[in-house]
Amino acid sequence: MADRMLQFVRLPQQTPEKRAVAERQVDFDEIYRDFDPPKAAAQASRCSQCGVPFCQVHCPLNNNIPDWLKLTAEGRLEEAYEVSAATNTFPEICGRICPQDRLCEGNCVIEKGFNSVTIGAVERFVTDTAFERGWVKPPKPRHELGLSVGIIGAGPGGLAAAEQLRKLGYEVHVYDRHDRVGGLLIYGIPGFKLEKDIVIRRRLWLEEAGIVFHLDADVGRTVSLADLRERHDAVLIATGVYKARDIGGVGSGLPGIVPALRYLTTSNRQGLGDQVPEFDSGELNAAGKNVVVIGGGDTAMDCVRTAVRQGAKSVKCLYRRDKLNMPGSMREVKNAEEEGVEFVWLSGPEAFLGDTTVTAVRATRMHLGLPDASGRQSVEPMEGSHFTIPADLVIKALGFDPEDLPTAFGNPALTVSRWGTLKVDHKTFMTSLPGVFAAGDIVRGASLVVWAIRDGRDAAAQMHAWMKHNAAVAVAAE
Numbered sequence: 001m002a003d004r005m006l007q008f009v010r011l012p013q014q015t016p017e018k019r020a021v022a023e024r025q026v027d028f029d030e031i032y033r034d035f036d037p038p039k040a041a042a043q044a045s046r047c048s049q050c051g052v053p054f055c056q057v058h059c060p061l062n063n064n065i066p067d068w069l070k071l072t073a074e075g076r077l078e079e080a081y082e083v084s085a086a087t088n089t090f091p092e093i094c095g096r097i098c099p100q101d102r103l104c105e106g107n108c109v110i111e112k113g114f115n116s117v118t119i120g121a122v123e124r125f126v127t128d129t130a131f132e133r134g135w136v137k138p139p140k141p142r143h144e145l146g147l148s149v150g151i152i153g154a155g156p157g158g159l160a161a162a163e164q165l166r167k168l169g170y171e172v173h174v175y176d177r178h179d180r181v182g183g184l185l186i187y188g189i190p191g192f193k194l195e196k197d198i199v200i201r202r203r204l205w206l207e208e209a210g211i212v213f214h215l216d217a218d219v220g221r222t223v224s225l226a227d228l229r230e231r232h233d234a235v236l237i238a239t240g241v242y243k244a245r246d247i248g249g250v251g252s253g254l255p256g257i258v259p260a261l262r263y264l265t266t267s268n269r270q271g272l273g274d275q276v277p278e279f280d281s282g283e284l285n286a287a288g289k290n291v292v293v294i295g296g297g298d299t300a301m302d303c304v305r306t307a308v309r310q311g312a313k314s315v316k317c318l319y320r321r322d323k324l325n326m327p328g329s330m331r332e333v334k335n336a337e338e339e340g341v342e343f344v345w346l347s348g349p350e351a352f353l354g355d356t357t358v359t360a361v362r363a364t365r366m367h368l369g370l371p372d373a374s375g376r377q378s379v380e381p382m383e384g385s386h387f388t389i390p391a392d393l394v395i396k397a398l399g400f401d402p403e404d405l406p407t408a409f410g411n412p413a414l415t416v417s418r419w420g421t422l423k424v425d426h427k428t429f430m431t432s433l434p435g436v437f438a439a440g441d442i443v444r445g446a447s448l449v450v451w452a453i454r455d456g457r458d459a460a461a462q463m464h465a466w467m468k469h470n471a472a473v474a475v476a477a478e
């Protein structure tokens, strides 16, 4: 091993090559090219195989990273894939869109001084190779259990649970109000971070495993939670969080001011080949416009970069804190800067100007004050510091809250936290309704794909334990 690993002292860190800015600004393809096998093996060999792998500790899935890096360095790619897939339902997706700088790579012990191992890029390479070579088999149970589960939400949380439960032998039905599988993976996150073929490939894999998708099934409207509880032995709610946080102030209702997810969904649908009237009419198309995006998270970064690709005249990101305090991944901020996005730090909107449609944003400079109860520095406006930015399209990317599920599902007994997220027993993942479990953003609040996968897998294990126990009780009572 010693001659193959620990190469960080000799080999510099290399990420997969990024496409040139001029090339990537005009399409929605992923910006990183693929690693070739020698490059992946060389980068994997930089791992120091340290005694306490902090990368693994800080990966929400506790992926066995040092082992699959070593196997990759040795060219044993099928085994590397097996190890990686043992803890992660969608390694090629996490490899592409996890904020590795805050998770595994940010905690790699060689980071200080040598720059971390490019864990995400190797993870993506291993599973993409496994798909190409036919090693990725659909999960097939050894025997059918004769029990069925209903999962509400075909996002990463619901899909990860579906895969685990199908493997155990349950009949699995997934209900989603959208017409495609993937949740935010398909309609939120743009193709330049995660190409849609990658998501569709997983849908086919889950269908091959026998998982049944019921699309255009809006639970609470076209089908009720009560029906699903009747139909299935257990139900999982994995509906994510979709109520966009809003901003008030003078002119905030003007046409031309739109919520981020509506803008991104339109763009994704258009890329998938759908007829999208709001895009064709120009309402949700940034071409030729001065665009201002308000917010500093992942969603804001996806909006600014989408606007660049649609051919906006100018794209500005207005954020009330500074660069250091941005909640989004630094890698994405850097990509946006390279693509020509202008960041207006320490600035917040005060009013939206225009008669029949928005024409400008009046903003105020901010300064950071003392930390509040959460430890985050407060933001205070600076007297008399107004300035105006021309804008034909303003996109609000201020974050998301949960929808009111007890009302939407017609069941007030479904209890929620004071933030509106579903309350679950954190050991069993069960909500206040017996046999109804919950996982992902609807429990955690807006979070990350990798956490939704983790929660979906853990919830599936708890549902299995509960159903096994209930089935045994039922048999004993016969």
Ligand SMILES: Cc1cc2nc3c(=O)[nH]c(=O)nc-3n(C[C@H](O)[C@H](O)[C@H](O)COP(=O)(O)OP(=O)(O)OC[C@H]3O[C@@H](n4cnc5c(N)ncnc54)[C@H](O)[C@@H]3O)c2cc1C
Pocket: 097, 098, 099, 152, 153, 154, 155, 156, 157, 158, 175, 176, 177, 178, 182, 183, 184, 185, 188, 189, 193, 217, 218, 219, 220, 238, 239, 240, 241, 264, 298, 299, 302, 439, 440, 441, 442, 446, 447, 448, 449, 450, 452
């Ligand atoms: C624009 C954007 C960019 C992001 N970028 C990243 C990133 O780069 N990296 C990262 O790790 N995370 C990112 N995230 C966060 C990540 O997408 C979420 O944390 C993750 O998708 C949550 O998974 P989930 O399964 O809980 O919910 P979702 O992915 O939201 O899926 C929920 C599903 O439930 C369905 N649903 C909701 N209500 C109902 C109902 N009543 N009936 C039937 N179906 C219903 C929805 O249609 C949806 O398909 C981003 C989020 C956004 C908005």
Ligand code: SF4
Pocket: 058, 059, 060, 061, 062, 063, 065, 088, 094, 095, 098, 100, 103, 104, 105, 119, 120, 123, 450
């Ligand atoms: S799942 Fe995410 S955090 Fe875990 S190893 Fe992969 S890229 Fe890193």
